[in-house]
Amino acid sequence: MLWPRPVTVMICWLAMGWLLWLSHQPVPAAAAAPKVIIVLSQESPPYANMVQGFRASLAGAGVQAEIEILNLKGNSENAPNVLRPFKNEPPAMFLTVGSLATQAVLAEHEEVPVIAGLTAHLEKLRKKGNLTGVGLEFSLESQLEVMRRILPELSTVGVLYSPKENQDTVDTTLSLTKKIGVKLVPKPVETPRDIPDALESLANNIDLLWGITDQVVLSPHTAEPILLFSFRNKIPFAGLSTPWVKAGSLYALERDYGDIGEQCAEIAGKILNKMTPRTIPVVPPRKVLYSVNLKTARAMNIELPQQIINRASQVFQ
Helix, strand or coil, X not given: CCCCHHHHHHHXXXXXXXXXXXXXXXXXXXXXXXXXXXXXXXXXXXXXXXHHHHHHHXXXXXXXXXEEEEECCCCHHHHHHHHHHHCCCCCCEEXXXXXXXXXXXXXXXXXXXXXXXXXXXXXXHHHHCCEEEEECCCCHHXXXXXXXXXXXXXXXXXXXXXXXXXXXXXXXXXXXXXXXXXXXXXXXXCCHHHHHHHHHHHCCCXXXXXXXXXXXXXXXXXXXXXXXXXXXXXXXXXXXXXXXXXXCCCEEEEECHHHHHHHHHHHHHHHHCCCCHHHCCCECCCXXXXXXXXXXXXXXXXXXXXXXXXXXXXXXX
């Protein structure tokens, strides 16, 4: 159909005017990349591996975040100066690595979301509601499962603990061990000075001494008496990490630090999608690794299943 000439001219002018109007409209600015501040308690290879896993996972998910890394260098007194610049211009979130960094950031920021990794007793720090993350401790179920696999004949387990720090953990474990037919013998200690007597009370009563994260019981200062007790009484000790196994504990569970970083990145994605930390539960490390010490096993006449040895992340001879 052919339009009359005047109408055609009018349509052309209207179209040109519309195009001219469009050409003068402001172009919407690209959304700014979310800023993520990573706060390290100190320098360490596990912390670096966790950060690497976090960054790689964000990038793999297509998240173009602006990331800045700060280091408290093992001193909480550095925190106010390091964190002060973000009071007026808060980031989208903080990722804290280690207990010192987590507690320092929570003290300075009550509103900004905080994702914590490698932090002890993370659930107890959630009072302010802006915190979630991946806990330092493995689930109790995972710990008991590995314990039974490494020592299939296990019947009695002893544990030293500070009631102020770990009473809830011990109470929960008592319930779980009853279900699997293992007896837990808990010994509360108030100070490190109480440890020798508590150990002696367990000497003839347990098949394994179980180490749990506890600032009173397990430290560089208490390692020697605990390991000496273990060897003198031929009672294996389940340590907290590879250094404990290297020093003489029978085994310890190990973390995949890169995977913990990936878990934190998954939580970051949820926060960027408008979920709040309060609605995101704290989770334990999902990959459970372990190391074993065969020299300790031989000294205590313990024959570890070959399958356990083959699957260990590290084996000390």
